Amino acid sequence: MFVEEKTGLIEEIDKLVAKYGNTRSSLLPILHEIQKKYRYISDFAQQEIAKRLKIHPVEVYSVISFYSFLNSEPKGRNLVRICKSIVCDMKGKDAIVKALERELGIKIGETTPDKKITLEYLNCMGLCDHAPAMAINDRVYTDLTPEKAVELVNNIK
Numbered sequence: 001m002f003v004e005e006k007t008g009l010i011e012e013i014d015k016l017v018a019k020y021g022n023t024r025s026s027l028l029p030i031l032h033e034i035q036k037k038y039r040y041i042s043d044f045a046q047q048e049i050a051k052r053l054k055i056h057p058v059e060v061y062s063v064i065s066f067y068s069f070l071n072s073e074p075k076g077r078n079l080v081r082i083c084k085s086i087v088c089d090m091k092g093k094d095a096i097v098k099a100l101e102r103e104l105g106i107k108i109g110e111t112t113p114d115k116k117i118t119l120e121y122l123n124c125m126g127l128c129d130h131a132p133a134m135a136i137n138d139r140v141y142t143d144l145t146p147e148k149a150v151e152l153v154n155n156i157k
Helices: 003-020 024-038 043-053 057-066 086-090 093-104 146-154
Strands: 078-083 117-122 134-136 139-141
Touching: 003 024, 003 043, 024 043, 024 057, 043 057, 078 093, 086 093, 093 117, 093 146, 134 146, 139 146
Parallel strands: 078 117
Antiparallel strands: 078 134, 134 139
């Protein structure tokens, strides 16, 4: 990370601490905003947030690793997440995953070389009555077929 990027990130964290406060309960809203702006929460950001909230960096990382919507590693501009519940399994999730992997040329957990799309699993989305389901960024799609899933992903390529 370049000095200019670090300076900008420090300023952003300082603004968020001023907005949400410097207590432990401010951690999740601050992480959420950093994630929203930078698409992930770098090690440097984790250290700086921990410093300002006077908590150990391991606490920051443990929160990030607990929540699937927070990332400690860079992801693609678009996150394609396939629900991996047992109901989605039973209703054809594997065929959808294979179709998406074939279409994108990557496996689950990987990002396309152009950094446009990251493909990953997501724990139960709570949409079992409309399984299989997937989310593209913040939008949820249900009652999927392999063809419909590929069409949706091609719309963001």
